[in-house]
Amino acid sequence: MTTQTRPRPDIVLVLADDMGFSDIGCYGGEISTPNLDRLAAHGTRMTQFYNTARCSPSRASLLTGLHPHQVGVGILNFDDSPDGYPGNLSEQCVTVAEALGGAGYRTYLSGKWHLASNMDTPNGAWPTRRGFDRVFGTLEGAGSYYQPRTLMRDEVDIEQEAAESDFFYTDAITDNAVGFMREHERDHADDPLFLYLAYTAPHWPLQARPDDIATYEGRFDAGWDQLRRQRMDRLVDEGIITPDSELSVRDPRVPEWEQVDHKGWEADRMEVYAAQIHRMDRGIGQVLDELERQGRLDNTVVIFLSDNGGCAEEMPPDKVEEFVTAFVPMKMVTREGDPVVPGNVPGLTPGPESTYQSYGRAWANLSNTPFREYKHWVHEGGISAPFIIGWPTGLPEPNPLCTTPCQLVDVLPTLLEAAGAAYPEQRNGQPIPPAEGRSMLPLLRGEPDVDRTLFWEHEGNSAARRGRWKLVRKHAQPWELYDIEVDRAEAHNHAEQRPDLVAELSAAYEQWAQRAGVVPREVVLSLYARRGHGLPEE
Secondary structure (H helix, E strand, O other), rough: OOOOOOOOOEEEEEEEOOOOOOOOOOHHHOOOOOOHHHHHOOOOEEEEOOOOOHHHHHHHHHHHHOHHHOOOOOOOOOOOOOOOOOOOOOOOOOOOHHHHHHHEEEEEEEOOOOOOOOOOOOOOOHHHHOOOOOEEEEOOOOOOOOOOOEEEEEOOOOOOHHOOOOOOOHHHHHHHHHHHHHHHHHHHHOEEEEEEOOOOHHHHHHHHOOHHHHOOOOOOOHHHHHHHHHHHHHHHHOOOOOOOOOOOOOOOOOOHHHHHOHHHHHHHHHHHHHHHHHHHHHHHHHHHHHHHHOHHHEEEEEEEEOOOOOOOOOOOOOHHHHHHHHHHHHHOOOOOOOOOOEEOOOOOOOOOEEEEEEOOOHHHHHHHOOOOOOOOOOOHHHHEEEEEEEOOOOOOOOOEEEEOOEEHHHHHHHHHHHHHOOOOOEEOOOOOOOOOOOHHOOOOOOOOOOOOOEEEOOOOOEEEEOEEEEEEOOOOOOOEEOOOOOOOEEEEEEEEOOHHHHHHHHHHHHHHHHHHHOHHHHHHHHHEEEEEEOOOOO
């Protein structure tokens, strides 16, 4: 039966927040993720899928099939217009919910949005105005798992409901997703369903349920050096990384484990991070179980990925309060009235509502095994994502691994092809840019690939990849050139030996940057200097 004559599939798109390439079990990690492992065992894992290095830009690209600069979200959801990005999802694009809604789908969002610069007044960038029939979740980018700000049901502020209950945001995202599915079964059973399940786990702050944390007691006591080597071995055993690949060197700013002070506290941080992912996996299992109970699972496209690499952002206690109150306002007392202690305070055990910590650079280096760098950068550690796709009816004999490089702009065309839906040429009577990506379904069915060039830019960090060659640089630094086919650790720079290729790829990058509306980093830096405040961090 062809895709066109088969009943339209349900679609569940699951996005993790700030999770590294090799954290989950089926990508070599120590974290127990049986539900994601189950999805991978019956679907396809992509070994070279790329995101866009940061939360808001990745979401903008994932949902529109365009590069984030094209839709106004080049950095975060801050309004830097007219000189910079507006930080508001553009009206001159369609979301996957709008495109699928026009094809007869009912559409649901449970979780994080992070694509509207105005989070107080409903506007054209709110999910309720961008194709979603029902919405539960937060508009801002991060915050307490016990008292999340900007918590909405459709367009109604429900922060107070969370404050008055035994609330934990990861569970609430799951519970509302399952509720939407049951509502769909009751009222719209004959229509296909699109669910965007956007967890905030495992984004900081490190907060988790005590029983989940207890599951990981002692799991990371061996330290990041030994654990990175063990992950590398498992990645090779799984076929995700080739046997001749190198493990990137430990970040030179990170001490070897034997020289670390406060080893117990360091291990605690990673235990809580793991517990956050563990809880998310449990929630994903509940969603899959509900699909199975309704008899819909076999004809459901399920995709799981992460929005950027592991996050190396530290929270020094002497600076963190200014940071979190300026850019991600936090509640300074718990629901019981106790003070919240912000920052990575050695010896202060993370996890409860009264703490607000991150896991830091050293553990992010583990999360991104075997790659270099982190969220924000477009070296492999910043943009490489775990990506799992399953669709029993449409991909009945999936290849366990797909090694073709793909990126976020490919997701929307893939979902539209699966749904038999067309990409719109207009929105509200106005033309929109054509989708930048292409459907991945032919690749997943074993058809040959066609070469193309992939591009990235975030905060002046830039890259282009064509075939085996990747050109990459940090802002204001020289271009580097790597043979990614054999060197995903980006350890051997060929830029001096191949100036012709550097010139060719850099020219292609500049043409793309101009076409995509990339605002030069110098303009952004000048803008913030004139406004007299620092650059926004997430």
